[in-house]
Amino acid sequence: MSSPSIVWFRDDLRLADHPALRAAIDRGEPIIGLYVLDEESPGIRPHGGAAKWWLHHSLASLGERLGERGGTLVLRRGPAERIVQELVTDAGAGAVFWNRRYGGAEREVDAALKQGLREEGVEVASFAGSLLFEPWTVKTGAGTPFSVFTPFWRACLALPAPRAPLPEPRAIDGPGRAPASDDLADWDLLPTKPDWAGGLRETWEPGEPAARARLREFLRDDLGSYDRTRDEPGAGATSLLSPRLRWGEVSPYTVWHEAVEAGGGSRFLSEVGWREFAWHTLYRFPELATKNLRPEFDAFNWPRLKPTALEAWQQGQTGYAIVDAGMRELWQSGYMHNRVRMITASFLIKNLLIDWRRGEEWFWDTLVDADEASNPFNWQWVAGSGADASPYFRVFNPELQAKKFDGDGSYVRQWAPEYLAEDGRPPMPIVDLKETRQAALDAYEDVKQAARSH
Template sequence: MKTDQAPILVWFRTDLRLADNPALTAAATATAQDGTPVIPVYIREEDGGDPWLPGGASRWWLHGSLERLGKALETLGSPLVLRSGDPATVLESLVEETGAQAVLCNRRAGPSAIARDRRVGKRLTARGVTVHPHNAALLYEPGTIRTKSDTPFRVFTPFWKALLSMPEPPRPTRAPSGLTPPAKPVSSESLKDWGLRPTAPDWAGGLRARWTPGEEAARERLAEFLDGPVAVYATERDRPDHDGTSTLSPHLAFGEIGPRQIWHAARHAAAQRHELASGAEAFLRELGWREFNHHMLREEPDLPDTPLDARFVHFPWRKDESALHAWQRGRTGYPIVDAGMRQLWRTGWMHNRVRMIVGSFLIKDLLIPWQEGEAWFWDTLVDADIANNAGNWQWVAGCGADAAPFFRVFNPILQGEKFDPEGDYVRRFVPELAKLPSRWIHKPWQAPDGVLREAGVRLDRDYPRPIVDHGAARDRALAAFGHIKTSGD
C-alpha cells in the first residue's frame, strides 16, 4: 500500500456524521484503495456581517455535536482538526501545511453559504487544488424536481407528487471502518476555547436536560420513533400535549443524520409492519416539506429576507417593541402562545403545530413583521435551518410559496382547546396556570373570580391579561391583508 499520497481534506459543515456522508465516503474509498491520508477539518467561520451564522442555541448544540464527531473520527484513526477564520484562508493555510491536493465537502444551503463556497472553490482551484462538493443534506439535488414546463414548483402538493415519481433516493452508505492519518499531526484549536456554550449566565440547563447531540443519539431516536410513535404520527403530530413527533429536526439540521437514512428506514419499517404505513407516509411527507423549502431557497436566494410575494414589501407592519418582547418571553396572555414561547426558551425547540400558532399570533394579531419571528427562531432554536425557517415563516405570513391564505388567522383559544384539550401542554410550560380547570386553561381572563382564587391566579400579577383582543386584532389583520390583495389584483 502506498503511503506517499497527497492528503485529502474533508471539510465538515452541516454534515456532522460518519454514515451516509458522501464526502467522507469518497475520502475513505481513496484511503482503502491506495492509503491516501485523510484530514477531517471543521472551520468556525468569522461573522463578516452574515446574520445566518449559528445562533445561541445552535452554538450550544454544535459544541456537543463536534465533541462526539471528534471522538468518532479519532477512533477511525484521523482526528478532527478545528480551525477558526475565513474558510478560504483557512483551507489555503491547511493546503500549505499538509500538501493536500483535494478538498471534499458536502453542499450547504443559504445564499451566503453558497457565495462563500464559490469563493473558496475559486481560490483553491487557482492553487491547483481540486474541490469536490457532494449532496448529503437532501434526497435530491435542487433543480432536479421541476414542473412539466421546466419551472420550479411553487405549491407543495404537486412538488410532493413529482418527488414520489422520482427514482428512489440512493441508499445510505455505511460509516468508514478506518482512515489513514497524515504523516505528521496537524495542529488544531481547542473546542473548549471556542466558547460555544454559555457560562455567564448559563442559560442552557433546559437544553442539557432535553437533548443529546450527536450521530449516535440521532440514530437511536429514529429507531425509537419507528418502533412506536410513527404508527400514530398522522393523528398525533398536531398534539403538543403528546409525544407524537420524531424530534429529529435538530439532528437533521446539523447533519447528524441524513434524509436518505430517514427515508429508507421509514420505508423499511412500513414494509415490515403494515400498521405503520399511514404514519410513515405522513412522516415522510414532512420530510418532503423540508425538501421543498430547500429546493425553493436554491431558486430564491433572497427568501430569508424578502417576501416571495412582492406586494408584501409595502405591507403596513407595526413596530411595537413592547408587544414583540411579550411574545418572545411568553407573556402575551394567551396560554397556548406563551407555552410555546417558553418551551422554545427552555428547550430550544417548539412543537410544529404551536410554531404555526405563535407565528400567526406575531404576524396577524400583532402585525409585527415575519422577519422578527424568523430572527428570534434562528437564535433560539436548536434545529435552526435557514431554508425551513424562511420558508415556514413566509408560509404563515402568506407571502411565500404555497402560502397560507391571508384570511387564515389562528384563534389561539380555539387552537389550544382543540390541540391541548386538557391543558397539559400549557400546565407544563406555564405553571402559574397549572391549577386552573381545563375549561378555563386557555382563556383564564374569562374564568370566574372564584375559580381564579381557588387556582391561585391573580391576573396582571401572576399571569398577564391578553395584550390584544384577538377579535379586534383579526379584523385589523384582515383589513391590512385585504388591502394589499386588492391593490395587487
C-alpha cells in the first residue's frame, strides 16, 4: 500500500524549480500538494488586503496547473502544525517536504513540525528554494552577520554560484482519492463589499505562467536599459517581478540564471541581492516590523500622531505631486515604483514626523508584493533605524526628486494629472518642506546626542 508524499506549498506557488516537489517526485509515491492558510499560529502575520487578492488568484492558478499534470492541491485553514499533522494522519503519508522559510515565527512552526513528524517515523526534509544564499552561509570574516549591503553582496558573489534551476515536472502522480479540501472561495480572500480590486485586475495576472512571461519580456526588452532608467518612474523599465518573487511564482534561481544568460545586468542582480539582504536581516532580527534594528532610535520622540496628516498621505492628498502620484498608484494598482516608495516613505517619516511603523502597516495592507522582510526592512532603511541605513540627515525633497527623475512629468501626469493641468486644482501642501526638514533634523540630532551620552 502506498504512503503518499505531501508537498507543503508556502511562498513558492510554482511547479518549476521547486526542490520540495522534485524530492517528492523522486521518492516515487503519489503526491498531495497542500497549502495552509495559517492566521492562527503565534507570531504569524496575517496577509494584507492586496496580498490576499494575489494569493487567491495564484492558488487558483497553482491548483489548475497541478490538476493538468495529474496532481491535486489540498487547501486547509488553521494553525499549520496541527493542519499538516492531521493531513499526514488522514492520508497515511510517509513523507512531508517543503522549501524553507526564514521568519522567526515560521521557523518555530517548521522546527516543531519536523521534530514531531520524525518522532512518528515520517520522512521530513526541507530545501533551499526561496533565497539564493541562505542566511547562515554569509558571514563576515569575524563570523558575524553583515549589517551593510555592499560587503554583504560582495561576500555573496564570492560564494559558489547559485545552483541551476530545476525543470518543471511534466507529470505528477496524484493520490487515488484526494483528501478533503476547503473551497478557495470560502476563504474570502477577495474583496466584495466594496470590491476595490478593479485596478489590481487591470494591472496584474497572478500565477506562474504570467510570471515566467514577465521575466522573459523584461530580459528581452528592458534589461539593457535598466541601469540607465531604473530610477525614472515614468519610464516603465522596472522588472515588475517583485510580487512574482514574493509569492514564489518564479524562483530567484531562475531569475538569476536567465538574467546572466541574457547578458548579465549586474545592477539588476544587485537588486535581487537587496532582497536577499532583507531576508538575512529578518532571519537575525525577527521583530523587524515592530522594533528598531538600531536600538538608539528607540529614543526618537515621535510627536503625537496627526490622523488628518496620515490620511492625506494615504489618500494622495498631500499637495506634493510625486508623493500623491505614488500613493494613488499604490491604491489603484497595489504597486509603487521603488524610487517613489523612497520618496513617499521619507515624506511620511521626515516631513510629517509620523512613525515609520504606520507607513509600513499601510504598505503591508496595500502592496501586492509586501513580504515580512523587504517591507519593514526598506521602511527602516528610509527611517535611518535599520541595516545599511541612509544617513539620518538624508531627507528626500519631493519637488527636487520629481525634477530629477520625472522631468517630463509622465509619471505625475498618469497618476495625479491635476498638478500639470492648466486649470488643475491640486491639493494645497499640508506642510512646509523647509520647516519640516529642519524639525526632522533636530529630532534626529536629539537621537545622536542621546546615543553619545550612553
